[in-house]
Amino acid sequence: MNAVVESVRSLWVPLEGVNLLLPNVAIAEVINYQPLDMIQSGPDWLLGGLLWREKQIPIISMERLCGFSLPQGGRGARISIMNSVMPESELSFYAMVTTGIPRLFSADEDALGPSLMATNNLPETVADSVQIGSEQALIPNLEVVQTVVSEVWKGLSDQVSRG
Numbered sequence: 001m002n003a004v005v006e007s008v009r010s011l012w013v014p015l016e017g018v019n020l021l022l023p024n025v026a027i028a029e030v031i032n033y034q035p036l037d038m039i040q041s042g043p044d045w046l047l048g049g050l051l052w053r054e055k056q057i058p059i060i061s062m063e064r065l066c067g068f069s070l071p072q073g074g075r076g077a078r079i080s081i082m083n084s085v086m087p088e089s090e091l092s093f094y095a096m097v098t099t100g101i102p103r104l105f106s107a108d109e110d111a112l113g114p115s116l117m118a119t120n121n122l123p124e125t126v127a128d129s130v131q132i133g134s135e136q137a138l139i140p141n142l143e144v145v146q147t148v149v150s151e152v153w154k155g156l157s158d159q160v161s162r163g
Contacts, residue, residue: 011102012137013080015063021105021130021137026083028093030101033077042156046149050095052081058153062096065145066138067123076100085142091150105132 011027013020036048036059045064049056059079063069080102081095122129125148127141 008106010105012105012132013098013102014100015096016068016099018063018066018068019135019137020062021132021139022102022142024104026085026142027102028081028083030098031079031081033079033097039156043152046152046156047097050079052093052095055093057081057093057095058091058149059095059097060149062140062145065123065125065148066140067125082142082146085146089146089150091146091153094146094149094153 009024011020011022011024013022013027031052034050036050037056038048039046045061047059047061050059051057076099078098078101079095080098081093084092122138125141125145126138128139130137130139
Protein backbone atom coordinates (compact mmCIF):
# COMPACT_ATOMS: atom_id res chain seq x y z
CA MET A 1 0.00 0.00 0.00
CA ASN A 2 1.33 3.43 -0.93
CA ALA A 3 0.92 6.00 1.82
CA VAL A 4 0.79 9.68 0.97
CA VAL A 5 2.09 12.12 3.55
CA GLU A 6 -0.67 14.65 4.00
CA SER A 7 0.97 16.82 6.65
CA VAL A 8 4.35 17.42 8.19
CA ARG A 9 4.67 17.78 11.95
CA SER A 10 6.34 21.13 12.28
CA LEU A 11 7.25 23.76 14.83
CA TRP A 12 6.16 27.38 14.63
CA VAL A 13 9.13 29.25 16.09
CA PRO A 14 8.56 32.87 17.17
CA LEU A 15 11.48 35.20 16.56
CA GLU A 16 11.64 38.96 16.85
CA GLY A 17 9.80 40.42 13.88
CA VAL A 18 9.58 37.12 11.98
CA ASN A 19 8.58 33.48 12.50
CA LEU A 20 10.23 30.26 11.40
CA LEU A 21 8.59 27.05 10.31
CA LEU A 22 10.80 24.05 11.04
CA PRO A 23 10.33 20.30 10.87
CA ASN A 24 9.62 18.93 14.35
CA VAL A 25 12.85 16.90 14.38
CA ALA A 26 15.01 20.01 13.83
CA ILE A 27 14.86 21.07 17.49
CA ALA A 28 16.48 18.83 20.09
CA GLU A 29 15.49 20.83 23.16
CA VAL A 30 14.19 24.23 24.25
CA ILE A 31 15.74 25.74 27.38
CA ASN A 32 15.25 28.95 29.34
CA TYR A 33 17.41 31.84 28.23
CA GLN A 34 20.68 32.14 30.13
CA PRO A 35 23.74 34.35 29.84
CA LEU A 36 25.94 33.37 26.93
CA ASP A 37 29.69 32.92 26.83
CA MET A 38 31.13 35.79 24.84
CA ILE A 39 32.99 35.54 21.53
CA GLN A 40 35.91 37.93 21.08
CA SER A 41 35.19 38.53 17.39
CA GLY A 42 32.87 37.20 14.74
CA PRO A 43 29.83 38.06 12.66
CA ASP A 44 26.92 39.92 14.26
CA TRP A 45 24.63 36.88 13.97
CA LEU A 46 26.92 34.83 16.26
CA LEU A 47 25.70 35.86 19.71
CA GLY A 48 28.06 33.68 21.74
CA GLY A 49 28.49 30.16 23.02
CA LEU A 50 26.76 27.97 25.56
CA LEU A 51 27.86 24.92 27.47
CA TRP A 52 25.17 22.32 26.74
CA ARG A 53 25.53 18.62 27.60
CA GLU A 54 29.20 19.23 28.39
CA LYS A 55 29.89 20.65 24.94
CA GLN A 56 30.35 24.27 23.87
CA ILE A 57 27.88 25.12 21.09
CA PRO A 58 27.34 28.33 19.10
CA ILE A 59 24.26 30.50 19.72
CA ILE A 60 22.99 32.42 16.72
CA SER A 61 20.47 35.07 15.81
CA MET A 62 18.43 33.50 13.03
CA GLU A 63 16.89 36.93 12.43
CA ARG A 64 20.27 38.43 11.61
CA LEU A 65 21.41 35.40 9.61
CA CYS A 66 18.25 35.76 7.48
CA GLY A 67 18.83 39.47 6.86
CA PHE A 68 16.67 41.06 9.55
CA SER A 69 17.78 43.30 12.43
CA LEU A 70 19.39 41.92 15.55
CA PRO A 71 16.89 40.89 18.24
CA GLN A 72 16.71 42.94 21.41
CA GLY A 73 15.99 39.96 23.66
CA GLY A 74 13.64 40.22 26.54
CA ARG A 75 11.08 38.51 28.69
CA GLY A 76 10.11 35.05 27.56
CA ALA A 77 13.23 34.49 25.47
CA ARG A 78 14.28 30.88 25.06
CA ILE A 79 17.17 29.02 23.48
CA SER A 80 16.25 26.34 20.95
CA ILE A 81 18.95 23.72 20.51
CA MET A 82 19.07 22.62 16.87
CA ASN A 83 19.94 19.11 15.70
CA SER A 84 22.46 18.71 12.91
CA VAL A 85 20.95 18.09 9.48
CA MET A 86 24.30 16.90 8.15
CA PRO A 87 25.52 13.69 9.81
CA GLU A 88 29.11 14.16 8.57
CA SER A 89 29.40 17.62 10.14
CA GLU A 90 31.68 18.25 13.11
CA LEU A 91 28.92 20.50 14.48
CA SER A 92 26.34 18.16 16.01
CA PHE A 93 24.28 20.94 17.60
CA TYR A 94 23.93 24.70 17.51
CA ALA A 95 21.27 26.95 19.00
CA MET A 96 19.20 30.02 18.30
CA VAL A 97 17.51 32.55 20.56
CA THR A 98 13.72 32.63 20.19
CA THR A 99 11.19 35.07 21.64
CA GLY A 100 9.06 32.28 23.07
CA ILE A 101 8.41 28.57 23.12
CA PRO A 102 8.03 26.91 19.71
CA ARG A 103 4.61 25.35 19.25
CA LEU A 104 3.49 22.35 17.25
CA PHE A 105 1.99 23.05 13.86
CA SER A 106 0.67 20.59 11.32
CA ALA A 107 1.89 21.84 7.96
CA ASP A 108 -0.51 20.62 5.32
CA GLU A 109 -1.90 21.90 2.05
CA ASP A 110 -4.82 23.65 3.76
CA ALA A 111 -2.69 25.38 6.42
CA LEU A 112 0.09 26.65 4.20
CA GLY A 113 -0.54 29.62 1.99
CA PRO A 114 1.31 30.32 -1.23
CA SER A 115 5.06 30.74 -1.39
CA LEU A 116 6.16 34.36 -1.00
CA MET A 117 9.72 33.74 -2.23
CA ALA A 118 9.12 35.54 -5.53
CA THR A 119 8.00 38.72 -3.73
CA ASN A 120 10.77 38.71 -1.11
CA ASN A 121 14.47 39.19 -1.68
CA LEU A 122 15.80 36.75 0.90
CA PRO A 123 19.29 35.29 1.42
CA GLU A 124 20.34 31.71 0.66
CA THR A 125 19.76 30.82 4.33
CA VAL A 126 16.01 30.92 3.56
CA ALA A 127 14.50 28.09 1.48
CA ASP A 128 11.03 29.63 1.27
CA SER A 129 8.63 32.08 2.85
CA VAL A 130 4.93 31.27 3.29
CA GLN A 131 1.80 33.04 4.46
CA ILE A 132 -0.08 31.21 7.21
CA GLY A 133 -3.26 33.01 8.12
CA SER A 134 -2.31 36.60 8.83
CA GLU A 135 1.34 35.79 9.59
CA GLN A 136 4.39 35.10 7.50
CA ALA A 137 6.88 32.34 8.26
CA LEU A 138 10.34 31.71 6.88
CA ILE A 139 11.39 28.17 6.10
CA PRO A 140 15.15 28.19 6.62
CA ASN A 141 17.55 26.22 4.46
CA LEU A 142 18.97 24.28 7.40
CA GLU A 143 21.89 22.83 5.42
CA VAL A 144 23.07 26.30 4.41
CA VAL A 145 22.53 27.65 7.95
CA GLN A 146 24.49 24.80 9.50
CA THR A 147 27.31 25.09 6.94
CA VAL A 148 27.69 28.83 7.59
CA VAL A 149 27.56 28.40 11.39
CA SER A 150 29.97 25.45 11.33
CA GLU A 151 32.57 27.26 9.21
CA VAL A 152 32.54 30.34 11.44
CA TRP A 153 32.43 28.36 14.69
CA LYS A 154 35.40 26.21 13.69
CA GLY A 155 37.55 29.34 13.48
CA LEU A 156 36.21 31.04 16.62
CA SER A 157 35.37 28.37 19.19
CA ASP A 158 38.74 28.78 20.90
CA GLN A 159 37.85 32.46 21.57
CA VAL A 160 34.87 31.70 23.81
CA SER A 161 35.16 33.30 27.22
CA ARG A 162 32.84 32.90 30.19
CA GLY A 163 30.65 36.03 30.39
